[in-house]
Amino acid sequence: MTERRSNGSRSLGAMAGGDDADIDPKLVKSFGLFRELERDPDGPLEDAERRTIEMMAGRFGKYDFARTAKVVLAGDLTFLVVPGVDGVLMLPPVRPGQPFSAAGARTETLLRGKPVGSSGSLVFGLAVDGVQLHSVELADRSTAEVPVRRNVFATNDPTRETP
Numbered sequence: 001m002t003e004r005r006s007n008g009s010r011s012l013g014a015m016a017g018g019d020d021a022d023i024d025p026k027l028v029k030s031f032g033l034f035r036e037l038e039r040d041p042d043g044p045l046e047d048a049e050r051r052t053i054e055m056m057a058g059r060f061g062k063y064d065f066a067r068t069a070k071v072v073l074a075g076d077l078t079f080l081v082v083p084g085v086d087g088v089l090m091l092p093p094v095r096p097g098q099p100f101s102a103a104g105a106r107t108e109t110l111l112r113g114k115p116v117g118s119s120g121s122l123v124f125g126l127a128v129d130g131v132q133l134h135s136v137e138l139a140d141r142s143t144a145e146v147p148v149r150r151n152v153f154a155t156n157d158p159t160r161e162t163p
Contacts, residue, residue, distance in 0.1 A: 022064045022084075022085065023064055023067065023083040023084065023085070024083070024084070024085060024086050024087065024107045026107050026111065027083050027087075027088065027107055027110070028083075030110075030111060030128045030129060031110075031126055031128060031129065031151045032129050032150070032151060033069050033071070033081060033126070033150050033151040033152070034067065034069070034083050036069070036150075040070070041150070042070045042071055042072040042078075042150075043070065043072070044070075045068070045070055045080075049070070049078075049080060049100075052080070052091065052100040053065050053068050053080065053082070056082075056089070056091075056100075056102065060082075060084075060089065060102075062084045062085040062086070063082045063083065063084035063085075063088075063089055064082070064083055064084060065082055067082070067083055068080055068081065068082050069081045069082075069083075069150070071149065071150045071151075071152040073147075073149055073152060073153075073154055074147070074149075076093075077092075077093050077122075077154055078093050079091065079092060079093065079124065079152055079154070080100075081126070081152065086106050086107055087104055087105050087106040087107050087109070087110065088104065088105060088107075088110065088116065088126065089102045089103070089104045090102065090103050090104070090105075090116045090117060090124060090125070090126075090152075092117070092119040092122060092124055092154075093122075101119060103116050103117020103118070103119075103124075104116065104117070105117070105125070110125070110126050110128075111128065113125075113127065113128075113134065113135075115136060118157070118160065120160075121156045121157050121158060121160045122154055122155070122156055122157075123136055123138075123154065123155055123156075123157050123160070124152070124153065124154035124155075125152075125153055125154075126151045126152060126153070127148045127151055127152075127153055128151070129151070131148050132147065132148055133145045133146065133147060133148065134146050134147075134148050134153040136153070136155055136157075138157045138158075138159050138160070139157055139159040139160040140159035142159070144157075
């Protein structure tokens with residue numbers, strides 16, 4: 001059993017999951033984000049983030065919400081990443097006062113380098129260990145090289161239609 005990283009919330013510790021068996025071993029092997037031992041490298045969850053995770057834990061049973069990772073990218077884009085039995089949930093940043101949304105992808109999709117989801121013109125996902133720039137296909141079929149931090153990447157796609 002490996003040492004577990006905590007997101008600093010006592011109440012989250014009682015949520016779904018609790019040991020590495022609740023996370024797809026391929027996720028743990030391929031994404032350092034799920035092996036980090038440092039506590040809260042991007043800061044503890046804020047109250048609104050914690051409430052969102054607690055609400056989602058009641059709706060999605062195959063994810064280990066106690067292992068939620070907070071990743072802050074350039075421009076203060078904050079993502080919450082929740083590992084699970086066969087994939088991840090990613091909660092992209094939202095404007096203050098708006099509810100969080102979530103996008104999910106299966107492990108095999110992540111290992112192929114496909115994005116997890118999008119929110120408006122923002123495209124986001126996970127890149128395996130060792131990738132510093134991730135190639136993202138935009139809506140117009142062009143590609144963008146996007147920096148990766150702690151396995152997370154995100155870019156605005158100006159060619160994507162937004163509501």
